[in-house]
Amino acid sequence: MGDQPTSGRKRTPEETAAETVVIKAASPDETVVIDKAAPGETVLDDKAAPDPTVVITKAGSDETVVITKAPADDTVIIRAPVTKRRPAGDDTVIIRVPGGPKGGSKKRTAGDDTVIIRLPGGPRSGSADVTSTQALTTARKRAAEDTIVIRLPQAPAKKKTAPVEETVLIRLPAAAPEPEPRERFALGWAPWVLALSSLGVVLVALAYAGGRHEASWAMAAYWIGQVIVFSPVVFRLLSRLAGVAESFVLVMGLATNQYMLKWMYSPDQFRFPDELQHWLATTLITESGELFRQNNALPPAVHFPGLAEMGAGLSLLTGLPVTAAGTIVAGVAHLIFVGWLFAAVLRASDSPAMAGVACVTYATAMHYLFFNSMFLYATAALPFFMLTVWAHRRWRTGGANRFLALAAVGITMTTVSHHVTAFALVGTLLLLSLTELALDRPRPWATLTVPALALAVVCCWIGFVAQDVIGYLEAPVQRLAAALHQMFGGAAAAAEAGAAKPVPLVQLAVQGLGILGLLVLFLAVARDMILRRDRDAWRWAALVGGAVFFAGNGARFLGSGGPEIAGRLSTFTYVPMSIIAAIAIVHAVPVVPPKDSHGRRWLSPPPPGVAVTTGRRLAGQVYIGTTLITLLMVGARTGGWPPVSALLPGPYIPAAYERSVDAYGVDAARWQDRHLPRESRVGGDITAVALSSTYGRIDPVREVGDLYWATSWGDAEEETARQLALDYLVVDRRLGELLPMDGAYFQGDPMAGRITEPLSDAQLGKFDTTGSISRLYDNGNVRIYRLGAS
Amino acid sequence: MNPVRAGVLAGLTVVASVAAGFGPLAVAAPAGLLLAFVLPGYAITAAMFRREIGMVERSVLVPSLSLAVLVLGGLGLWAAGGHLNRAGWTLLCAVVTLIAIGVAFYRHAKDPEETGRIRFRISQDRLIRDVLPLTLAVLLLAGAGVWSYADSVGTYDIRVSTLSAEPPGPAGADGARTVQISATGLASSAGPWSMVLTGDEGVEISRQAITPDTGGDWTGRLTVPGDERVTVNLFRGGETGAFRTLIIAADAQ
The missing domain is CATH 2.60.40.10 (Immunoglobulins)
Structure with a gap:
């Protein structure tokens, strides 16, 4: 995937004749043909000579490589060290290109910094005829994947500057020997980079502690820590000097460090409502030893027991509490997901740099840090989503049927773990297969096997086991449809219109800049692929997926739930987008291409092969790339979860999810567990309902805002309570002191987005003055009322 | 899988199963972690693949397949009327692991192809270059984690009247x-x-x-x-x- 193949486009004889370079290596079998993209782009050519042919000859045993360019005075001799002989099979060629006039070559002008080397593919004829036009055409077609473009750094502007020696390493991919084990597993700078990254973790831990104690410096420490955790790893990976082992260790180390950031936010207990729901599902299995037990907190999760089984299994096998087991399971699943992403991109691109950059780019996904590593059922499904994609790739590229079996395991695991991820998997597999069908000849119909299998498994599971998920997903789909209707001219629902909360301009600017950067990379790769007439099905699939990512970002503007939908969608669409970004960055796809000989810029055919950047140009790309990806990370932290106002843990805030869970709320919920019947229906604010339905294990009633906003308890409230079959209400007196974080105290809050003052004493105190209501629990902050006379 | 490795792995599986089933927390925790994340996946990977997958793929496949055993095996056990308690999970993981070891051993006996095992040698130079900074990183993470946990407990775990x-x-x-x-x-x-x-x-x-x-x-x-x-x-x-x-x-x- 990573290698940008040469277009199969036939060039005119004139073009071909003007661009031919030949390298003759030690034996005729090692003859290498160099294509020069266009006059004026060869290292040794600045004259636009009519015949810019260059010949590089490796002169037998003395390891000398001769580059000859006609006319004769353009010859450069590059002498390899004779004292250090290359071991047999080591086909790395080192070309030292002298810079400046002293080097014997001519000065290089602006833009005169590219050498294109076409490595021999297919049969290595090595005959003298290889220089003929016909042979070149044939060679080009056969060796499309073996072309490398090397961009050399610009020569100094002034001649009196000392000449600069630039070294270019060319590794011939086909015949690369197996490296020594110690080299293969060399970790390079990864340990030190990770040690530095861990310092960032310490800094964020300090920031979290500062947040808990409301220290003013905490936010600054948080951002500095985030950058230290992230950017050194990105910098090292972008340098393209890391091998497979180093890249893998860097990527997994970064994922570990970032998981630590998530865990340290709330290390002693799950606080996010969805995590608590899955904590309950897991606890039910450990207590009963049975699957599919009713879970009032999240009924659809009952029929997707993957995560709960993992947590329960680990808890029972180790004897650890469910919270600890869940934390470990979520962390391991998160690491496996990142590992599969790395493995899939590595297998497809054969480039550790590409795999590493794709992974760190994905680490800037909106929900990567929290949602996708929380103890949620999507976290359990995501690694198997990627496993299936990897297995499909292996199977389609000649792997045995064992990979098909692995894909089947991945599909089944994804399906029994999470509904939306299962749907996304079917879509992804279908996309991969359809692009393959569209581009390959003869059409490989067998590629449809895996998506068909996935579709069948998902349909069977939902049809026979998890029918209730259809109703569960109906509501968000309807909200999405309503938002789309509103966007295209329809009237907005009153509550929805009021719920929209303006996003701070700085936050929008950071996110916008990041997405704009991605769009630029996306368009550059798209242009490159189109003009190359790229036929790689997986690259096209990634491009289509990237386009879906941008379309999905449009969902941000679909009402109050838009950002959440966009974020959740990006969990899947950001995978191909990350790959596209990695292609653009690692292969240095030009964002603004140079003009060709016909004066065309945007329609000029890109140079064949893969661009390999060195020297100052590479350094510049590393800095720019690191900045861009760090900017994306900052944008994800500000636009993802937790929201900006709760980036740090701290004191209680109403309806602020993790920030709302404290000892008072938990104690009230545990009292419900001990004293109320399981079938009791309990209403409350967002936090109270989340805690009551999980720690309290009762039946939650969420849309109770009207009962709280009323200033007195009359017939209307009595009727509402009767219709909702409410038994109890949880009232936190702090709702009368603080405004909600997200503009609403309750789910379906009738005052959402319009709350300017906390609830009044009359609104919260009416329960104490109503004769038919009992207060059965009081801990100073949280009170529990029983509705109806005793 | 050669006989020595198969024997060691089978022995480890039995010991881990006993420890997870009957041992105290200090013993059961590492044994349970092995059974949940390593042993079943390692054995199945050895049974399925020899040289077809690389180290990266192998290192990710092992925990993936182990988790798949927990989930799919658990579903199968429950469907068969079994009880998903400690004994059930332990037996499930152990039996799957031992069967996979058997398959891997049989494949090796049938076709004793050299699997190209790589021997590592840790030099003093490598100790300084790799182990030292990695140890530092682990210590930093552990310190940050323990301190963060203590701070969170100290902040939130207050007495409620x-x-x-x-x-x-x-x-x-x-x-x-x-x-x-x-x-x-x-x-x-x-x-x-x-x-x-x-x-x-x-x-x-x-x-x-x-x-x-x-x-x-x-x-x-x-x-x-x-x-x-x-x-x-x-x-x-x-x-x-x-x-x-x-x-x-x-x-x-």
């Missing part, structure tokens, strides 16, 4: 109801504690001193009139305002 009542039942023949009242988290040093019951008109019905136990808890049964709305106030020390308050509505009947 509560006053609560069981949902009262109907009034008896004498028109009175018995209500079980509980108080928790009462610090003796903040006392003395007293409980005052008042009726509809604010008239005091009863007053009693509360003596929490060493854990700060108190439980008692109070008799209240069934036809009145009763307020139960808990007072702390010499404070005039109620520290905690309950309200028992009148019996509807």
Whole structure:
């Protein structure tokens, strides 16, 4: 995937004749043909000579490589060290290109910094005829994947500057020997980079502690820590000097460090409502030893027991509490997901740099840090989503049927773990297969096997086991449809219109800049692929997926739930987008291409092969790339979860999810567990309902805002309570002191987005003055009322 | 899988199973982690692949397949009427691992192809270059984690003082109801504690001193009139305002 193949486009004889370079290596079998993209782009050519042919000859045993360019005075001799002989099979060629006039070559002008080397593919004829036009055409077609473009750094502007020696390493991919084990597993700078990254973790831990104690410096420490955790790893990976082992260790180390950031936010207990729901599902299995037990907190999760089984299994096998087991399971699943992403991109691109950059780019996904590593059922499904994609790739590229079996395991695991991820998997597999069908000849119909299998498994599971998920997903789909209707001219629902909360301009600017950067990379790769007439099905699939990512970002503007939908969608669409970004960055796809000989810029055919950047140009790309990806990370932290106002843990805030869970709320919920019947229906604010339905294990009633906003308890409230079959209400007196974080105290809050003052004493105190209501629990902050006379 | 490795792996599986099934937490935890994340996946990977996958793929496949055993095996066990308790999970992981070891061993015996095993040699240079910084990273992470945990517990795990009542039942023949009242988290040093019951008109019905136990808890049964709305106030020390308050509505009947 990573290698940008040469277009199969036939060039005119004139073009071909003007661009031919030949390298003759030690034996005729090692003859290498160099294509020069266009006059004026060869290292040794600045004259636009009519015949810019260059010949590089490796002169037998003395390891000398001769580059000859006609006319004769353009010859450069590059002498390899004779004292250090290359071991047999080591086909790395080192070309030292002298810079400046002293080097014997001519000065290089602006833009005169590219050498294109076409490595021999297919049969290595090595005959003298290889220089003929016909042979070149044939060679080009056969060796499309073996072309490398090397961009050399610009020569100094002034001649009196000392000449600069630039070294270019060319590794011939086909015949690369197996490296020594110690080299293969060399970790390079990864340990030190990770040690530095861990310092960032310490800094964020300090920031979290500062947040808990409301220290003013905490936010600054948080951002500095985030950058230290992230950017050194990105910098090292972008340098393209890391091998497979180093890249893998860097990527997994970064994922570990970032998981630590998530865990340290709330290390002693799950606080996010969805995590608590899955904590309950897991606890039910450990207590009963049975699957599919009713879970009032999240009924659809009952029929997707993957995560709960993992947590329960680990808890029972180790004897650890469910919270600890869940934390470990979520962390391991998160690491496996990142590992599969790395493995899939590595297998497809054969480039550790590409795999590493794709992974760190994905680490800037909106929900990567929290949602996708929380103890949620999507976290359990995501690694198997990627496993299936990897297995499909292996199977389609000649792997045995064992990979098909692995894909089947991945599909089944994804399906029994999470509904939306299962749907996304079917879509992804279908996309991969359809692009393959569209581009390959003869059409490989067998590629449809895996998506068909996935579709069948998902349909069977939902049809026979998890029918209730259809109703569960109906509501968000309807909200999405309503938002789309509103966007295209329809009237907005009153509550929805009021719920929209303006996003701070700085936050929008950071996110916008990041997405704009991605769009630029996306368009550059798209242009490159189109003009190359790229036929790689997986690259096209990634491009289509990237386009879906941008379309999905449009969902941000679909009402109050838009950002959440966009974020959740990006969990899947950001995978191909990350790959596209990695292609653009690692292969240095030009964002603004140079003009060709016909004066065309945007329609000029890109140079064949893969661009390999060195020297100052590479350094510049590393800095720019690191900045861009760090900017994306900052944008994800500000636009993802937790929201900006709760980036740090701290004191209680109403309806602020993790920030709302404290000892008072938990104690009230545990009292419900001990004293109320399981079938009791309990209403409350967002936090109270989340805690009551999980720690309290009762039946939650969420849309109770009207009962709280009323200033007195009359017939209307009595009727509402009767219709909702409410038994109890949880009232936190702090709702009368603080405004909600997200503009609403309750789910379906009738005052959402319009709350300017906390609830009044009359609104919260009416329960104490109503004769038919009992207060059965009081801990100073949280009170529990029983509705109806005793 | 050669006989030596198969034997070691099988032995390790048995030992881990026994430890997870019967051992104390300190032994069961690492054994359970091995059974949940490593052993089944390692054995299945060895049974399925020899040289077809690289180290990266192998290192990710092992925990993936182990988790798949937990989930799909658990579903199968439950569908077969089994119980998903500690013994069930332990047997499931152990049996799958041993079967996979058997398959891997059989494949090796049938076709003893050299699998190209790589031997690592840790040099002094590598110790300094790799192990030292990685150890530093692990220590930093561990330190940050432990400290963060302690800080979170210290911040949030505060003592909550509560006053609560069981949902009262109907009034008896004498028109009175018995209500079980509980108080928790009462610090003796903040006392003395007293409980005052008042009726509809604010008239005091009863007053009693509360003596929490060493854990700060108190439980008692109070008799209240069934036809009145009763307020139960808990007072702390010499404070005039109620520290905690309950309200028992009148019996509807």
